[in-house]
Amino acid sequence: KNEVEQSPQNLTAQEGEFITINCSYSVGISALHWLQQHPGGGIVSLFMLSSGKKKHGRLIATINIQEKHSSLHITASHPRDSAVYICAGTLINTDKLIFGTGTRLQVFP
Amino acid sequence: DAMVIQNPRYQVTQFGKPVTLSCSQTLNHNVMYWYQQKSSQAPKLLFHYYDKDFNNEADTPDNFQSRRPNTSFCFLDIRSPGLGDAAMYLCATKREYLNEQFFGPGTRLTVL
Numbered sequence: 001k002n003e004v005e006q007s008p009q010n011l012t013a014q015e016g017e018f019i020t021i022n023c024s025y026s027v028g029i030s031a032l033h034w035l036q037q038h039p040g041g042g043i044v045s046l047f048m049l050s051s052g053k054k055k056h057g058r059l060i061a062t063i064n065i066q067e068k069h070s071s072l073h074i075t076a077s078h079p080r081d082s083a084v085y086i087c088a089g090t091l092i093n094t095d096k097l098i099f100g101t102g103t104r105l106q107v108f109p
Numbered sequence: 110d111a112m113v114i115q116n117p118r119y120q121v122t123q124f125g126k127p128v129t130l131s132c133s134q135t136l137n138h139n140v141m142y143w144y145q146q147k148s149s150q151a152p153k154l155l156f157h158y159y160d161k162d163f164n165n166e167a168d169t170p171d172n173f174q175s176r177r178p179n180t181s182f183c184f185l186d187i188r189s190p191g192l193g194d195a196a197m198y199l200c201a202t203k204r205e206y207l208n209e210q211f212f213g214p215g216t217r218l219t220v221l
Contacts, residue, residue, distance in 0.1 A: 031208035042115075042214035043152070043199060050208075086151065090208045095140055095159075097210060099151035 003027045006087050006100040013107045019074040021103045023087030026068065033097065034061050034072045035086040043086070046072070077107045112136070113213035115200050121219045122190050130185040130216045132200030141183045142210065143175060144199040152199055158183065159205060187218075195220045 004025045013019055023032070034046040047054050047061040049070070054061050058077075063070040074081055087100040113134045122128040132141065139160050144152035155169045158177045172194070174186040187194055200213040 033208075033210075035212075040217070042197075043201075043212040045209060045211065048209045095157070095203065095205070096154060097152075101151055102149075 004087055004089055004098050004100040006085075006103050008103060009101065011103055011105045013077050013105070015078055015107055015109050017077050017107075019077050019081075019105065019107075021072045021085050021087075021105070023070045023072070023100055024068060025070075025087075025089050025098075027089065027098065028092040029089035029098075030092045031090040032063050032070045033088045033090070034070075035088060037084045037086060037102075039083070046085075074105075079107045079109055082106050113200055113202055113211050115198075115213040115216050117216060118214060119217050119219070121221060122187075123221050124192065125189045128187050128190055128218065130187075130198050130218070132183045132185070132213055133181050134200075134202045134211075134213075135181070136202055136204075136211060137180060138202035138204050138211070139180065140203045140205050141177060142199075142201040142203075143183070143185050144201065145194075146197040146199055146215075148196075155185070190218070190220045192220050194218065 007022050031048050031050045033048050036044045036046050049063050058075045060073040084102045084104050086102045088097045116131050142157040143155045146152040156165045172188050177183045197215045197217050199215045201210040203210045
């Protein structure tokens with residue numbers, strides 16, 4: 001049983017739409033990461049957060065520690081946002097990441 | 110720019126022929142990781158280093174070995190690649206006591 005769950009697994013959107021990807025975790029973590037991976041590519045870290053909310057350009061990440069839930073929002077989505085978005089948690093008292101299964105996003109023009 | 114570099118980006122090897130993948134970093138991070146990522150799956154941690162202290166995951170096959178000759182470089186050796194070892198191999202680094210991991214672009218390994 002994966003201890004980091006993402007939804008949806010697959011998501012399609014029209015350019016300009018507002019997108020939300022959700023992540024729930026059932027283990028103790030010291031930080032929650034949102035990662036982006038383009039097809040065939042490496043991983044880019046988008047956000048790392050342990051509380052509250054962070055914003056970078058059109059991307060917003062939030063976390064609710066009590067509910068063990070995080071969301072990644074993309075405003076005014078664009079085809080170049082098409083990628084796999086991975087939620088991962090740093091297991092508390094370790095330096096290890098536990099990964100979600102990823103959300104494959106496709107944004108069509 | 111400080112970064113994590115992986116070479117080569119694409120590697121083709123034959124079944125059973127040893128292969129070495131390399132990772133270098135200019136971040137001076139003391140923790141380095143090797144992950145294996147198969148198609149449509151999450152990355153799987155193979156091993157990691159704290160400085161030169163090697164930490165193997167319990168389920169990492171013996172076929173996978175690693176070397177870290179200095180802070181900047183880390184190598185993944187696959188002694189006898191099988192078809193099931195075809196994957197993307199990702200290197201990542203971080204500073205101990207900080208959470209953020211920095212990933213390299215990955216090496217995609219094909220086994221013929």
